[in-house]
Amino acid sequence: MSRLEPATAVGWARVNLFADRRDTVITFVTGALVVVLGFRLLRFVFVTGRWDIVRVNLGLYLYGRYPRDQLWRVVVAVIVVAFVGGALAGIIARRRDAAARAAGTPTDDRRLGTRLRDLAVRVWPLLLLVVVLLALTSTITPTLVALAMLAAVAVGRVLGAAWPRRVDVVFFVLPVLLPFVLLPFLTGPLGWDKWGGLMLTLLLAAVSMLASFPLGLLLALGRRSALPAIRTIAVGFIEFFRGVPLVVLVLMSDQALGFFFPQSMLPGKVVRAMVVFTIFTAAYVAEIVRGGLQSVPRGQGEAAQALGMAPWRVMGWIVLPQALRNVIPALVGQFISLFKDTTLVFVIGLLDPLTVADAVTKQRDFELSNFAESLIFAALLFWVGSYTMSRESQRLERRLGVGTR
Amino acid sequence: MSTTGVNSDATQVGGTGAVMIELEGVDKFFGDFQALSNINLRVGVQEVVVVCGPSGSGKSTMIRCINRLEQHDRGRIVIDGTELSDDVRNIQAVRRETGMVFQSFNLFPHLTVIDNITLAPRQVRKLPRAEAEARAHELLERVKIPEQAEKYPGQLSGGQQQRVAIARALAMQPKVMLFDEPTSALDPEMIGEVLEAMRQLANDGMTMIVVTHEMGFAREVADRVLFMADGEVVEVGTAEHFFTDPREERTKLFLSQIL
Numbered sequence: 001m002s003r004l005e006p007a008t009a010v011g012w013a014r015v016n017l018f019a020d021r022r023d024t025v026i027t028f029v030t031g032a033l034v035v036v037l038g039f040r041l042l043r044f045v046f047v048t049g050r051w052d053i054v055r056v057n058l059g060l061y062l063y064g065r066y067p068r069d070q071l072w073r074v075v076v077a078v079i080v081v082a083f084v085g086g087a088l089a090g091i092i093a094r095r096r097d098a099a100a101r102a103a104g105t106p107t108d109d110r111r112l113g114t115r116l117r118d119l120a121v122r123v124w125p126l127l128l129l130v131v132v133l134l135a136l137t138s139t140i141t142p143t144l145v146a147l148a149m150l151a152a153v154a155v156g157r158v159l160g161a162a163w164p165r166r167v168d169v170v171f172f173v174l175p176v177l178l179p180f181v182l183l184p185f186l187t188g189p190l191g192w193d194k195w196g197g198l199m200l201t202l203l204l205a206a207v208s209m210l211a212s213f214p215l216g217l218l219l220a221l222g223r224r225s226a227l228p229a230i231r232t233i234a235v236g237f238i239e240f241f242r243g244v245p246l247v248v249l250v251l252m253s254d255q256a257l258g259f260f261f262p263q264s265m266l267p268g269k270v271v272r273a274m275v276v277f278t279i280f281t282a283a284y285v286a287e288i289v290r291g292g293l294q295s296v297p298r299g300q301g302e303a304a305q306a307l308g309m310a311p312w313r314v315m316g317w318i319v320l321p322q323a324l325r326n327v328i329p330a331l332v333g334q335f336i337s338l339f340k341d342t343t344l345v346f347v348i349g350l351l352d353p354l355t356v357a358d359a360v361t362k363q364r365d366f367e368l369s370n371f372a373e374s375l376i377f378a379a380l381l382f383w384v385g386s387y388t389m390s391r392e393s394q395r396l397e398r399r400l401g402v403g404t405r
Numbered sequence: 406m407s408t409t410g411v412n413s414d415a416t417q418v419g420g421t422g423a424v425m426i427e428l429e430g431v432d433k434f435f436g437d438f439q440a441l442s443n444i445n446l447r448v449g450v451q452e453v454v455v456v457c458g459p460s461g462s463g464k465s466t467m468i469r470c471i472n473r474l475e476q477h478d479r480g481r482i483v484i485d486g487t488e489l490s491d492d493v494r495n496i497q498a499v500r501r502e503t504g505m506v507f508q509s510f511n512l513f514p515h516l517t518v519i520d521n522i523t524l525a526p527r528q529v530r531k532l533p534r535a536e537a538e539a540r541a542h543e544l545l546e547r548v549k550i551p552e553q554a555e556k557y558p559g560q561l562s563g564g565q566q567q568r569v570a571i572a573r574a575l576a577m578q579p580k581v582m583l584f585d586e587p588t589s590a591l592d593p594e595m596i597g598e599v600l601e602a603m604r605q606l607a608n609d610g611m612t613m614i615v616v617t618h619e620m621g622f623a624r625e626v627a628d629r630v631l632f633m634a635d636g637e638v639v640e641v642g643t644a645e646h647f648f649t650d651p652r653e654e655r656t657k658l659f660l661s662q663i664l
Contacts, residue, residue, distance in 0.1 A: 103517075103555035302474050303511035303570075307525035307577055308501035317524060321515050400515075 064196010090160025216285025420449030504574030564595030
């Protein structure tokens with residue numbers, strides 16, 4: 001089997017695909033299956049599929065019932081985020097180069113063309129989504145917005161790499177402050193409950209991720225606390241919210257809270273959903289982080305203690321950084337899960353992309369047909385988000401793995 | 406009692422004669438197991454004490470009690486005039502003055518060598534970065550690895566890692582250094598370089614307690630050698646007397662096994 005073959009395509013195929021009669025049969029059967037399924041898929045996407053249902057309702061999938069005359073707010077927010085993202089990328093690249101020069105290790109000297117190609121490969125699922133969206137639109141505006149975003153990223157990247165180091169701190173604080181500015185701006189005079197579609201998904205997922213992480217961290221530390229009262233509260237919180245189905249919590253946020261508080265005191269449905277997703281995810285994050293804390297050898301904490309560091313410094317500088325690096329895969333897995341679980345808001349009547357995908361088939365023009373097309377498009381939206389998170393987490397793991405073991 | 410003979414009294418200090426470390430009637434239990442029983446030990450300023458004994462004899466536990474990585478159950482431990490109590494400030498004051506080197510190095514794998522060394526001086530002693538780094542480079546020079554400053558611990562050999570660990574402990578400018586089997590996890594060809602760094606430290610007048618089985622090192626550097634078994638100090642004496650004229654059967658047995 002392990003005969004040496006010349007390193008050619010034919011040689012490779014002979015060794016791996018046609019080594020003996022059984023291999024040959026398996027190769028032909030699977031090959032035929034792949035060809036048939038591939039052909040059918042392509043025929044559906046490009047020939048038989050009726051994508052009008054998506055084309056006509058594109059706005060609903062993307063932003064639900066958000067008023068069309070307020071959409072400029074979304075455009076502004078998206079461009080600001082693109083600029084800040086680009087600037088951060090520029091700052092990080094500049095700092096990494098400076099660190100590499102200090103250490104005498106090779107700096108990143110790729111040409112601009114190579115950089116752009118590498119970036120395109122890195123974010124190809126997002127690019128695919130943009131292409132699909134633009135192909136489904138009939139006006140020029142979305143294309144202009146997409147171009148403006150690209151420009152904002154590029155300008156941010158160039159500026160971020162060029163400005164002096166002391167400005168950087170502004171941009172490290174900005175991502176934390178930005179949500180507090182952008183979210184009220186986006187909501188404007190409308191209130192949260194007008195949010196829908198992909199925008200709602202992103203809002204719920206982003207806010208819950210950002211909020212559940214620190215909360216989960218505190219719970220994990222609380223569970224290891226020496227004080228019985230704190231430990232009991234943390235354990236109780238974690239075990240209760242892990243033990244209840246998420247859909248029950250989502251329903252309760254809408255139905256049951258009214259028994260305890262007057263309606264006038266309660267925030268809108270979207271905010272309540274945010275709180276539910278945050279609490280639920282925090283309980284899981286807490287257990288993931290606790291596992292990470294246990295994975296750090298005891299000697300690490302002891303070495304730091306022996307240097308006279310106070311317990312909270314030992315945690316913050318030595319134990320936690322190593323613990324978190326060890327749990328990136330599990331943590332991102334939890335966040336991907338959260339991202340998809342936001343579809344559960346259909347039970348309290350919010351319009352997420354999945355609800356939209358179902359609802360539009362009931363329009364008179366479509367009369368319960370084209371369900372496949374509608375679902376495939378909704379699935380694409382979620383897949384692009386989940387897969388991008390997964391790829392970025394793998395990159396992060398590789399980067400942070402530098403110099404260990 | 407003379408300080409030159411071999412006996413079981415470990416309270417006769419060497420070094421300059423002033424007392425740096427004092428253990429008085431120290432007991433330590435792990436559950437029902439008594440790890441230390443009635444330990445009395447004094448270590449003088451600039452004295453080097455080597456502690457040896459079979460595994461499970463309480464050597465590591467004893468030096469881990471000295472900087473409170475383990476808590477003793479009875480008796481008194483006084484370091485440079487500060488008694489270890491439940492007062493967190495006392496514990497941290499003692500730890501600042503007491504460097505420790507571990508068998509498994511315990512360098513911080515997520516930080517570069519220079520950051521490993523400068524972290525505590527900057528965080529605990531509040532040294533400015535530039536000053537901390539200048540001192541770190543001096544220390545790396547002293548342990549003979551100045552060129553490794555920007556590397557991560559995982560990129561170094563075991564001997565180099567242990568020398569970084571020594572530099573990291575010294576960066577806090579401790580008055581006492583505790584070594585917990587510093588060469589036991591090393592490949593044989595790397596033991597020499599670590600012992601050399603320790604020898605140099607002893608010559609510079611550092612007060613040291615070294616748990617080790619490197620008897621050549623003990624003979625050459627130690628002012629006193631302490632033999633422990635079953636949580637007790639069995640025998641203590643100058644290196645010369647200890648190796649040539651042990652009194653206790655347990656000591657003789659141990660020496661015959663490792664020499």
